[in-house]
Amino acid sequence: QDMDAVTLQLKWVTQAQFAGYYVAEDQGFYEEENLDVTIKAGGPDIAPEQVIAGGGADVIVTWMAAALAARERGVPLVNIAQPFSTGGLQLTCLKETGVESPEDFPGRTLGVWFFGNEYPFYAWMAQLGIDTDGADEEGVTVLKQAFNVDPLLQGQADCISTMTYNEYGQILDAGYTEEELVNFNYLEEGVGMLEDGLYVMEEDLEDEAFQDKMARFVRASMKGWKWAEENPEEAAQIVVDNDMTGAQTLEHQVYMMGEVAKLTEGSNGALDPEAYQQTVDTLLSAVSEENPAITEEPEGAWTHDITDEALEGGS
Amino acid sequence: MSPVISAKSLDLTFQTNDGPVHALKDVNLDVEKGEFVSFIGPSGCGKTTFLRCVAGLETPTGGTLTVNGMTPDEARRARAYGYVFQAAGLYPWRTIGGNIRLPLEIMGYSEAEKRKRVTDTLALVDLDGFEKKYPWQLSGGMQQRASIARALSFDAEILLMDEPFGALDEIVRDRLNEELLSLWARTEKTMLFVTHSIPEAVYLSTKIVVMSPRPGRISDVIDSPLPKERPLDIRDSREFIEIAHRVRDGLRAGMEAA
Amino acid sequence: MSPVISAKSLDLTFQTNDGPVHALKDVNLDVEKGEFVSFIGPSGCGKTTFLRCVAGLETPTGGTLTVNGMTPDEARRARAYGYVFQAAGLYPWRTIGGNIRLPLEIMGYSEAEKRKRVTDTLALVDLDGFEKKYPWQLSGGMQQRASIARALSFDAEILLMDEPFGALDEIVRDRLNEELLSLWARTEKTMLFVTHSIPEAVYLSTKIVVMSPRPGRISDVIDSPLPKERPLDIRDSREFIEIAHRVRDGLRAGMEAA
Amino acid sequence: MTDTAPLAAQGAGIGRSGRVALWARGFSHALLPVVTVVAALLAIWYLACIPMNASNSVLQAARADVAVSPESASDRRGMSGLALAVRNPGVAVAGAFDQDRARLPAPHQVAAELWAGTVGEPVTSNRSLIWHGWVTLSATLLGFVFGTVLGIALAVGIVHSRVMDMSVMPWAIVSQTVPIIAIAPMIIVVLYSVGIQGIVPKAIISAYLSFFPVVVGMVKGLRSPNGMDLDLMATYGATKVQTFWKLRLPSSMPYLFASLKIGIAASLIGAIVGELPTGASAGLGARLLAGSYYGQTEQIWAALFAAAILAALCVGLLGVIERALLGRMGMKT
Amino acid sequence: MTLVIFAFVLWAAAWALNAQLANGPGRNGAVTRLAVPLIFGATLLGMWELIVRGLDVPMVILPAPSVIAETFVARFGTLWEDFLQTFLKGALSGYVIGCLAAVGVAIVADRFAFLRRGLLPVGNFMAALPIVGTAPILVMWFGFDWESKAAVVVVMVFFPMLVNTVAGLADTGAMQRDLMRTYGASYWQGLVKLRLPAAMPFIFNGLKISTTLALIGAIVAEFFGSPIRGVGFRISTSVGQLALDMVWAEIVVAALAGTLFYGAIAALETRVTFWHPSHRS
Ligand SMILES: Nc1ncnc2c1ncn2[C@@H]1O[C@H](COP(=O)(O)OP(=O)(O)OP(=O)(O)O)[C@@H](O)[C@H]1O
Ligand SMILES: Nc1ncnc2c1ncn2[C@@H]1O[C@H](COP(=O)(O)OP(=O)(O)OP(=O)(O)O)[C@@H](O)[C@H]1O
Ligand SMILES: Cc1ncc(C[n+]2csc(CCO)c2C)c(N)n1
Numbered sequence A: 001q002d003m004d005a006v007t008l009q010l011k012w013v014t015q016a017q018f019a020g021y022y023v024a025e026d027q028g029f030y031e032e033e034n035l036d037v038t039i040k041a042g043g044p045d046i047a048p049e050q051v052i053a054g055g056g057a058d059v060i061v062t063w064m065a066a067a068l069a070a071r072e073r074g075v076p077l078v079n080i081a082q083p084f085s086t087g088g089l090q091l092t093c094l095k096e097t098g099v100e101s102p103e104d105f106p107g108r109t110l111g112v113w114f115f116g117n118e119y120p121f122y123a124w125m126a127q128l129g130i131d132t133d134g135a136d137e138e139g140v141t142v143l144k145q146a147f148n149v150d151p152l153l154q155g156q157a158d159c160i161s162t163m164t165y166n167e168y169g170q171i172l173d174a175g176y177t178e179e180e181l182v183n184f185n186y187l188e189e190g191v192g193m194l195e196d197g198l199y200v201m202e203e204d205l206e207d208e209a210f211q212d213k214m215a216r217f218v219r220a221s222m223k224g225w226k227w228a229e230e231n232p233e234e235a236a237q238i239v240v241d242n243d244m245t246g247a248q249t250l251e252h253q254v255y256m257m258g259e260v261a262k263l264t265e266g267s268n269g270a271l272d273p274e275a276y277q278q279t280v281d282t283l284l285s286a287v288s289e290e291n292p293a294i295t296e297e298p299e300g301a302w303t304h305d306i307t308d309e310a311l312e313g314g315s
Numbered sequence B, C: 001m002s003p004v005i006s007a008k009s010l011d012l013t014f015q016t017n018d019g020p021v022h023a024l025k026d027v028n029l030d031v032e033k034g035e036f037v038s039f040i041g042p043s044g045c046g047k048t049t050f051l052r053c054v055a056g057l058e059t060p061t062g063g064t065l066t067v068n069g070m071t072p073d074e075a076r077r078a079r080a081y082g083y084v085f086q087a088a089g090l091y092p093w094r095t096i097g098g099n100i101r102l103p104l105e106i107m108g109y110s111e112a113e114k115r116k117r118v119t120d121t122l123a124l125v126d127l128d129g130f131e132k133k134y135p136w137q138l139s140g141g142m143q144q145r146a147s148i149a150r151a152l153s154f155d156a157e158i159l160l161m162d163e164p165f166g167a168l169d170e171i172v173r174d175r176l177n178e179e180l181l182s183l184w185a186r187t188e189k190t191m192l193f194v195t196h197s198i199p200e201a202v203y204l205s206t207k208i209v210v211m212s213p214r215p216g217r218i219s220d221v222i223d224s225p226l227p228k229e230r231p232l233d234i235r236d237s238r239e240f241i242e243i244a245h246r247v248r249d250g251l252r253a254g255m256e257a258a
Numbered sequence D: 001m002t003d004t005a006p007l008a009a010q011g012a013g014i015g016r017s018g019r020v021a022l023w024a025r026g027f028s029h030a031l032l033p034v035v036t037v038v039a040a041l042l043a044i045w046y047l048a049c050i051p052m053n054a055s056n057s058v059l060q061a062a063r064a065d066v067a068v069s070p071e072s073a074s075d076r077r078g079m080s081g082l083a084l085a086v087r088n089p090g091v092a093v094a095g096a097f098d099q100d101r102a103r104l105p106a107p108h109q110v111a112a113e114l115w116a117g118t119v120g121e122p123v124t125s126n127r128s129l130i131w132h133g134w135v136t137l138s139a140t141l142l143g144f145v146f147g148t149v150l151g152i153a154l155a156v157g158i159v160h161s162r163v164m165d166m167s168v169m170p171w172a173i174v175s176q177t178v179p180i181i182a183i184a185p186m187i188i189v190v191l192y193s194v195g196i197q198g199i200v201p202k203a204i205i206s207a208y209l210s211f212f213p214v215v216v217g218m219v220k221g222l223r224s225p226n227g228m229d230l231d232l233m234a235t236y237g238a239t240k241v242q243t244f245w246k247l248r249l250p251s252s253m254p255y256l257f258a259s260l261k262i263g264i265a266a267s268l269i270g271a272i273v274g275e276l277p278t279g280a281s282a283g284l285g286a287r288l289l290a291g292s293y294y295g296q297t298e299q300i301w302a303a304l305f306a307a308a309i310l311a312a313l314c315v316g317l318l319g320v321i322e323r324a325l326l327g328r329m330g331m332k333t
Numbered sequence E: 001m002t003l004v005i006f007a008f009v010l011w012a013a014a015w016a017l018n019a020q021l022a023n024g025p026g027r028n029g030a031v032t033r034l035a036v037p038l039i040f041g042a043t044l045l046g047m048w049e050l051i052v053r054g055l056d057v058p059m060v061i062l063p064a065p066s067v068i069a070e071t072f073v074a075r076f077g078t079l080w081e082d083f084l085q086t087f088l089k090g091a092l093s094g095y096v097i098g099c100l101a102a103v104g105v106a107i108v109a110d111r112f113a114f115l116r117r118g119l120l121p122v123g124n125f126m127a128a129l130p131i132v133g134t135a136p137i138l139v140m141w142f143g144f145d146w147e148s149k150a151a152v153v154v155v156m157v158f159f160p161m162l163v164n165t166v167a168g169l170a171d172t173g174a175m176q177r178d179l180m181r182t183y184g185a186s187y188w189q190g191l192v193k194l195r196l197p198a199a200m201p202f203i204f205n206g207l208k209i210s211t212t213l214a215l216i217g218a219i220v221a222e223f224f225g226s227p228i229r230g231v232g233f234r235i236s237t238s239v240g241q242l243a244l245d246m247v248w249a250e251i252v253v254a255a256l257a258g259t260l261f262y263g264a265i266a267a268l269e270t271r272v273t274f275w276h277p278s279h280r281s
């Protein structure tokens, strides 16, 4: 019989950050649910929110801050599942530069990812009361960091953004040891935000068939995630096999899978409303010109309907 | 017999950025069938302009001009004439044969007819065997003959030639002059021929039109008493030198009047 | 008095991709101070090449050549001559005045001297008032006069002219010929003049060098018996026509021999 | 033949045939200077590796407990590579040419990476540069065809219609000042949403960059026949269409090829730019980007050189076609 | 749907009007020359507006020109700051350095035939390369601020400029060169009085090509790391924020800057190479 087609748009290039989906595809979990899933890799300038608004995808992986911002701009995204229960974003500094705590930031150059990743950073700086328009006694110089660790290695920044599961590993690979580095984890600083959730368009959800399709999709995806957590080596291999650039190394993907597993661990896919509220509060605490994520409390930005149905059907 | 070409008080003024240029003023001329008419005069006196009017490439601003009893434009569409430019102007991407075939293609001749005419006209200008060559593989004189062949191929009654030998050296020029005369004698076409060279004009023509500039007009029309048969050394004859003298005087008078 | 220019069994062979070209073969010629020497011959006979050798722009492969007793290269550095090319070759980004000033700048004349010489030479070639114009704003004849002025401005003893009037029409050419003669009479420079035109050569020269091609060599040297004072209509005189005949015969003989 | 070349003549060297002599002359004339310049560039490259990689060489030496100066890492921070190399010459030279994440990989490292990516991998592998090159090339060629067709069509319109000439030409110039990289992601997303994906969006970006030189060149070319050539057509009473096919088009060929060569280079840039920000998962642009993400400088350089070779091949091929075609058309180039 | 139909009616009407103007009595007047392209551009904008509204294209896919214009006015301060960063600091400085360096090298290459014969093929080769690809490397070398942008621009404009200048310096007639020799002119005299002036049309050709390259280079480089201002920075972050109106406003800035830059060089060209046949009135 005909399978239901689903197109998933990822936030980033093929890597173990998205292992659950690739595993589900590879291990036939989607097929079991009668789904024909197309996974579209993303890239530094692909905004999944834009793709889904244009009809290029049924469901996307993105960060909650970006999704809420898009919602305010007229792309009514709804979180239907949250495989990542915690986040891996952090700011990593070299000890040799003398940064030990946030009090040392003024006068420094900090590397920040934009493209939807800047919201937690601005929220944090607002909380600390640090200006972001230039390095002096009160302020820091913000550098739009490309998605690599060069600024730190080349001495162009004192601290850079890293993900526990990716760039941090690259810094270690480059020869620095954990002792030589200082990490500020956004969650621990109280400005964490939910990462890598699954989002769909609100109007699509009104369709029963679509709801059902998504429930099956989430169920299969979560199965993929759990499989990946248990079989990190195989999962990494599946990711590498799906990487068309040929640039990923198995070694790095195994590392990444190990770290990602720590973030998905304990999630059954259902969004934790408290974590959602923390994300919203953090965003609202730092509304400004350069940080126009959201200006008011969103309504209906998430639902448990899909995960409820998924968990039911699965058990 | 009515004249092949008849110009009555022809006038042409170009509108340019620096104001109007009066290129032709009150030009009256009748050319009978089979005549060889040369136009001579200093640079800018309107020789080319007159030829272009006859060819329908330029539209006079006054007077009347008929070619074979039609307007020049009708005559152009009726392919009443062949035109030979100062430089050979062969298309470099076509062989000599291809260049001669060009007008035939445009006029829609049949394939067999095209082939025949190309062979014939090449023979006429003494270029047999060069059909497959490209223009740059030929000397300047041969190129010029090819361009004449191109104008002859579709057998128009009238041949308009604008300084066809201007770029050639004296010795080659002499030979081409001789050949042109014999061609004319054989085909009995009506020739309009522009030149800068007095000996050339005198040697070739049955009628020499001397023009003078600013505004361009005809200052003298000389009917040549020379016989139709003209060996090259006719140029040292008394009569020849006399006509040449008259032409030169006409030219000088025109210059001073201007 | 030793000759200004003296060539003894001069030889020049160009190495080209199609093999060597023997451009000059066994050329012997002496030119005395104040002479007006014309070179005539069919295309490719080596006229330009000879002039370039004299100018030190080409190096002979055999024989000896002296200019003012020096090698041509030394003479070039000593700015012993002015050179006029076939086309005017004025630099289009300079005004007429600027073009004439060019050699003076290079030779390091003072500002006042430059100004004076530009004015003087412009007057000499009858171009006063055109100093500020750009070359393309002038007619071909005026440009050619400006290029002569440029060669005259620094007052070299020798003037080398390679078909300076080749591109002009007969009437303008006549006038420039007259002017050139009077200039020569006034300044007593030594002139080497290349031309394609028999009347021009005969009209201007005290000595006519007829050359023939493949390989380029001198086939005849004719000393002109014409007086120094030459009105234009000297060209209809018996003597003139005789010399012209001799030149033409020389040319034809050279052609057939080749 | 009366002139026999004397034995002493140039190129008549003993024991060499004329052909060899000619080749030798061609070599010393054309090839030798190029080889020299390239060799000089390589030498400069190798030299530059020393200061460029000095900070990493020194860091690694320090880790291996070799004495370096200055000793503390924070003192070294902010020092230029040249200064470090001068103070630690031995260490800097020793470490300059074989680093894993070199700031400037040495030529042989890049060559090895190129070799591994081309010969060392089956062409179907996603690690094969040939495969990635093909992905980029196919978009390049498709875009080039789009761009060329569009460019020629516009040029024909511009030459024949005054309105088009006056209205389209200025905007064609403006169009090239739009930073294509900025719209590249949007083009891709917009096409995505109407169901077009894969090679076509990249090709459209390529076409956007390559149509312009073709328009400019073809307008020039189609207008290159002089008044006399056009008048000749008029004397035959030729129609516009006949004039186009028999005169304008043939005489525009040299211009066309000149602009095609620029166009294909632009097209390649377009394909690579199209692969850069949009997460294309294959192609030389994607390789470049992936190399940048994971600090694999050798990979970046290898992708760059692969692109360079691709460009050279494309332009060279056009040159061959040009010579063959124009030669057959009797136009010497 | 009516709006879409109306868009095509607008197109037809404007084209008819332009045809009138372009072939009418004032066809060569300055007004017509300006009006025709402007009407054409305005028509395109009008159609864009009507189609976007008619088909209800989402803002995050393609904003209407009127929305872009509003944003342009409202955020002018930011746009200006970005313009200064990208254009003045990045593109212009790199352009000047790159062009000067290329002309310098070309002069040296012109002096030594051996160098020229070696450098010209290499330069031609390099000029055809996708040099934008060096952007990530140069950002790594020169840091994230404008210096790296300038470096990318230098590399991008260098080779087209070099090739053009070398060709230009060689583009003197044999007669023009011989004239210099008959004056016994020194190398430098020949350079200053003959070859440089003669090369000007070529040099300007290179300068014009380089204007667009410079802008593209500077913007592309910003995608690989930048301070938090600049056209490229704003475009990429605004896409992330789905502020497509801002993206387009930046594109307008870039197009305006590019057009003015090109226009300025073209105007300078007309003044400097007034003598060239293509510029004589
Ligand atoms: N298309 C044109 N536009 C404006 N003026 C023109 C045009 N064609 C010719 N003229 C002018 O008309 C006059 C006559 O030109 P024409 O070409 O007929 O002279 P000509 O006698 O053929 O001269 P030449 O011997 O130099 O060929 C000249 O002053 C010329 O500048
Ligand atoms: N630089 C060169 N290299 C090779 N061959 C040359 C060179 N210059 C001239 N020649 C050849 O030398 C011969 C003499 O040429 P030259 O230019 O001196 O003739 P000319 O008498 O001035 O002819 P024209 O009347 O056409 O100007 C010709 O066969 C020409 O092809
Ligand atoms: C939805 C989503 N948003 C941002 C990131 C950020 N991020 C995480 S890793 C990485 C660089 C490449 O590994 C970047 C930019 C993400 N992963 N997923």
Ligand SMILES: [Mg+2]
Pocket (backbone or CB within 6 Å): B047, B048, B049, B162
């Ligand atoms: Mg004429």
Ligand SMILES: [Mg+2]
Pocket (backbone or CB within 6 Å): C047, C048, C049, C162
């Ligand atoms: Mg000559």
